[in-house]
Structures are given as C-alpha cells and as structure tokens.
Amino acid sequence: MIRVLIADDHPVVRQGLRTFLDLQDDVDVVGEAADGxxxxxxxxxLAPDVLLLDLKMPVLDGLGTLVRLxxxxxxxxxxxxxxxxxxEDVAxxxxxxxxxxxxxxxxxxxxxxxxxxxxxGQVLLAPEAAEAMLSGPVSPPAAAGAGGYAASLTDREREVLTLIASGRSNREIARELAVAEKTVKTHVxxxxxxxxxxxxxxxALYAVRHGLA
Known part of the structure; x- marks a missing residue:
C-alpha cells in the first residue's frame, strides 16, 4: 500500500485528488495539508511514502517545504x-x-x-519540465567532483555529462568534443x-542536483 499525503491550498483540489486516489487498491491517502x-x-x-506537493502555497511554499523536509x-x-x-521552478x-x-x-x-x-524509485518529469531542465544554463564542469557516483567518472565522461545536461544530442556532443559519435555513445x-x-x-537531473550543471 502506497501511503500518500496531499499538500495543496485549494480544498477542491485536495478533495478531487483524494477521491480519485482512494479508488485505487494500492493507494491510501493518509492526510491533507493546506500549506507547506x-x-x-x-x-x-504520518510518515507518508509519497507527498503530492503544490508549489504555490501560503505560510511555506513548495520549495521551502522541500528544503525544510x-x-x-x-x-x-x-x-x-x-x-x-x-x-525556472523545475530545477x-x-x-x-x-x-x-x-x-x-x-x-x-x-x-x-x-x-x-x-x-x-523512478524520477519522473512532465515533458515541459524535462525540457526546462535540459535547456537551462550549464556551468563549467569544475564542480564535477561533487556527488558520490560522479567521483568515478573520467574527465571526458564528466564533460559528456555536462553536455547531456545542456540538452545536446550525441551528434552535437561528438561535434563539440571532436570525437566519433560512436565514442560518445560509449561515454554516455x-x-x-x-x-x-x-x-x-x-x-541531467543528477548533474543539476550535484552541481555539475
């Protein structure tokens, strides 16, 4: 059973979400919050498994809620x-x-x-949100040592990760690094x-979270 908490400042939205989710055999709405x-x-x-979180809420907004959690x-x-x-809210x-x-x-x-x-355990983005993540400004890969798994990347793999986070295709990465597209596929x-x-x-999400992009 997936325990879900709904956080939204609109009662109608909360009720609608609860009504639909409670129809699911594997979902249990354990509570509702009107602000962050x-x-x-x-x-x-309540220790919910999943928090459905609105971004624009009184008292404490969605981003502030994430930080406080x-x-x-x-x-x-x-x-x-x-x-x-x-x-700009996505990243x-x-x-x-x-x-x-x-x-x-x-x-x-x-x-x-x-x-x-x-x-x-999956990471999920609406297409518009994914586009916003992948088209955002990319910083130089100087911070690429941050993040546990990133330490195992070679310098070239870190370059490739930074370019992935900028939304480049394999062909564009190959052109940027002056290598064969097949080589880029291996690096990716x-x-x-x-x-x-x-x-x-x-x-790309990993890169953003760990200061690589």
Whole structure:
C-alpha cells in the first residue's frame, strides 16, 4: 500500500485528488495539508511514502517545504503537482529533493501511474519540465567532483555529462568534443551505468542536483 499525503491550498483540489486516489487498491491517502508548514508537520507524524506537493502555497511554499523536509531528515518521495508553468521552478525543486515534477492538467490515470513510479524509485518529469531542465544554463564542469557516483567518472565522461545536461544530442556532443559519435555513445553508456540512472533525463537531473550543471 502506497501511503500518500496531499499538500495543496485549494480544498477542491485536495478533495478531487483524494477521491480519485482512494479508488485505487494500492493507494491510501493518509492526510491533507493546506500549506507547506502543515505538510512538513504531517510528514513527520504520518510518515507518508509519497507527498503530492503544490508549489504555490501560503505560510511555506513548495520549495521551502522541500528544503525544510531535508533539514529535518524527512525523506518521502515528493511528486510536485503544480498549475504553475514557470520553467525556472523545475530545477530548484528537483535540486531540493523532488522526485517528480508534473502539472495539474495531467490525466488522472497518468497521475496514479506517476505516484506508483515515484514510489518505486523512478524520477519522473512532465515533458515541459524535462525540457526546462535540459535547456537551462550549464556551468563549467569544475564542480564535477561533487556527488558520490560522479567521483568515478573520467574527465571526458564528466564533460559528456555536462553536455547531456545542456540538452545536446550525441551528434552535437561528438561535434563539440571532436570525437566519433560512436565514442560518445560509449561515454554516455558509461555515464549512465556509473551514476546508476536509466536515461539521459535522469543523468541531467543528477548533474543539476550535484552541481555539475
């Protein structure tokens, strides 16, 4: 059973989410919070597996909630569910510990699948959120020593990871580094394996969270 806490300042939204999620055999909505501060307190007392978190809330907003959860050592899987489409919100939320970033226009059945996916350990982004992550500004790879698995990357693999995080294709990376595209494919495979991630989007998320991009 997946224990879910809903944090949203709109009662109608909370009720709608609860009504639909409670229909699922494997989901149990254990509580609702109307603001970020209440969400943190309920996470501490109810220990949900997944927190559905709106970004724009009174008292403490979604990003502040993520930060405070981290400060208190509370580690639910957090799925941001917001109606706000500001691209600049995506990277800070993922860097602060969110496991997914979706928008409220998502199909209800897809939302349930997202809750299950995030609970199982996957990182999930709406297409617009993934695009925002991959098209953001990229810093020089000087900070690439940060993050546990990144230490095992070679200098060239760190360069490739930085370029992945900038949204470059294998062909574009090959052109940038003046190497064969086949060589880039090998580097990308090695980066994914060493970071323990499944795809380029997750690699880009890792880079953002650990100061590599």
């Amino acid at each position: 501060a209440e969400a943190v307190d309920l996470v501490a007392s 981290g400060e208190r050592g509370l580690r639910p899987r957090v799925l941001v569910l917001t109606s706000v489409s500001d691209r 800070p939320a993922m860097r602060a510990g969110a496991s997914g970033f979706l928008y409220k226009d998502i199909d209800p059945a897809a939302l349930v699948q997202a809750v299950r996916a995030v609970h199982s 495979s090695n980066v994914l394996m060493k970071l323990g991630v499944q795809d380029r989007t997750q690699a």
